Amino acid sequence: MRADGFDAVVVGSGPNGLTGALTLASAGRRVLLVEGAERFGGGLRTEELTLPGYAHDVCASVLAVTLASPAFRELDLKIDFAHPDIPGAHPLDDGPAVLVHRDPARTAAGLGRDGIAWLETVGAAVRAGTPLIDTLLAPLGVPGAPLAAARFGALGLLPATALARTVFRGERARAVLAGMSAHSMLDLGAALSAGYGLTLATLAHLVGWPVARGGSQTVADAMVARLRELGGEAVSGQWVGDLAELPAARTVLLDVTPRQFLRMAGHRLPPGYRRGLARFRYGPGVFKLDWALSGPVPWRDPAVARAGTVHLGGTFAEIALSEAEVTAGRHPRRPYVLLVQPCAADPSRAPEGRHTLWAYCHVPNGSTVDMTEAIEAQIERFAPGFRDLVLARAARGPAELERRNPNLVGGDIGGGLASLWQFACRPVLSPRPWCTPLRGVYLCSSSTPPGGGAHGMGGRQAARLALREP
Numbered sequence: 001m002r003a004d005g006f007d008a009v010v011v012g013s014g015p016n017g018l019t020g021a022l023t024l025a026s027a028g029r030r031v032l033l034v035e036g037a038e039r040f041g042g043g044l045r046t047e048e049l050t051l052p053g054y055a056h057d058v059c060a061s062v063l064a065v066t067l068a069s070p071a072f073r074e075l076d077l078k079i080d081f082a083h084p085d086i087p088g089a090h091p092l093d094d095g096p097a098v099l100v101h102r103d104p105a106r107t108a109a110g111l112g113r114d115g116i117a118w119l120e121t122v123g124a125a126v127r128a129g130t131p132l133i134d135t136l137l138a139p140l141g142v143p144g145a146p147l148a149a150a151r152f153g154a155l156g157l158l159p160a161t162a163l164a165r166t167v168f169r170g171e172r173a174r175a176v177l178a179g180m181s182a183h184s185m186l187d188l189g190a191a192l193s194a195g196y197g198l199t200l201a202t203l204a205h206l207v208g209w210p211v212a213r214g215g216s217q218t219v220a221d222a223m224v225a226r227l228r229e230l231g232g233e234a235v236s237g238q239w240v241g242d243l244a245e246l247p248a249a250r251t252v253l254l255d256v257t258p259r260q261f262l263r264m265a266g267h268r269l270p271p272g273y274r275r276g277l278a279r280f281r282y283g284p285g286v287f288k289l290d291w292a293l294s295g296p297v298p299w300r301d302p303a304v305a306r307a308g309t310v311h312l313g314g315t316f317a318e319i320a321l322s323e324a325e326v327t328a329g330r331h332p333r334r335p336y337v338l339l340v341q342p343c344a345a346d347p348s349r350a351p352e353g354r355h356t357l358w359a360y361c362h363v364p365n366g367s368t369v370d371m372t373e374a375i376e377a378q379i380e381r382f383a384p385g386f387r388d389l390v391l392a393r394a395a396r397g398p399a400e401l402e403r404r405n406p407n408l409v410g411g412d413i414g415g416g417l418a419s420l421w422q423f424a425c426r427p428v429l430s431p432r433p434w435c436t437p438l439r440g441v442y443l444c445s446s447s448t449p450p451g452g453g454a455h456g457m458g459g460r461q462a463a464r465l466a467l468r469e470p
Helices: 015-026 064-068 070-075 104-109 112-128 130-137 146-156 160-166 171-184 193-206 217-229 258-268 271-278 302-306 316-327 372-382 398-404 420-424 457-468
Strands: 008-011 031-034 086-090 098-100 233-235 251-254 285-293 307-312 337-340 355-363 390-396 441-443
Touching: 008 015, 015 031, 015 070, 015 217, 015 251, 015 457, 031 217, 064 130, 064 193, 070 457, 086 171, 086 302, 098 171, 104 112, 112 130, 112 146, 112 171, 112 193, 130 146, 130 193, 146 193, 160 171, 160 193, 160 316, 171 193, 171 307, 171 316, 217 233, 251 258, 251 457, 258 271, 258 441, 285 372, 285 398, 302 307, 307 372, 316 355, 337 372, 355 372, 390 398, 441 457
Parallel strands: 008 031, 008 251, 031 233, 086 307, 251 441
Antiparallel strands: 086 098, 285 355, 285 390, 307 337, 337 355
């Protein structure tokens, strides 16, 4: 790479790398963005994975946390968000699906005797609004909404099993809580798993669960275009194996996980810090399927067709068992399946009358097991005849996901285990975990606070720290 007098070099163009680059460029720094893949975006990529004319999001797809993020609000990008009629649905075997509407009261009405409990927990977080979400995504410190954060934390720190047992009495509310909390990729008996579920439910009501019209790639493309408008440069197709390969710059931001950082700079790091990075734990992987369909999914409950996101797995007990099996290193026979119907919000993803669809289930990190049959069986369970609509499918297990994006270590799409310990020590215990012992070098990936999600907050915080350096 040319040494052209850059003030900052950013390695990796995922949401955090892009946000970090824009934060630096907006402050007047001359920025070089370097991406190893041929296309920018990291998890914000859209490709024709099945058939021509079918646009599939490679990783990040439902962008609720993007819409809510302070980092993205500051950037003020012109992103066309498309909202489905219903953010989320949770089909059940013995009755209508649980529907998560934008309106908390309408959602509560479908939960029977647990409706009041929903309004007192999720509804309270919704009423706290943006200040609470900003606090949850911000660095640890004095919360911007202390009372709301304290109330939320009292429940959010609990295992989902405890919250289900003590707050909700009926199976419908417990099931939808399980589907939300399982996004954490934790055993639902683990501390903090309830917090992930409550946060997602709050975002469904507060900002919705939208997709970007045309695909998540449009978000990455808009960010790269803005960087170039600010005088920055962006190059793709150049993998960085060692920091010595980068041009000299005052600031280096690395949108990589601890494993990649050790490979790039391990011999330069103090032994204690190096050992800390080596102890960083990665979470379960995912097995992902994308389909081109000849029509909409034939859900037994027709209302599910209007939902953008669908959680498949049945009861709380079934989903909890599935996630516990994965945590124990086993492959569940009936996995919890997270499914997204992009065309419910954005019909442009497929030719007229056709549909795209994707789903994944959790598997042990580094799994080599093909979960296609298990995932499709769960869809058929709630949508008989689904397989008759499949025109083409693309399957990607942990190894293929990591090959395409080295940050997805063992198929872990969250940048590391989302445990309570790694909530506080991400990637190491430090008041400024984005800073490394190397002067001017910062980590900004989802392996730093606040963790996984297309929110850009790790990049924003790393860049802000770099701008304060003398």
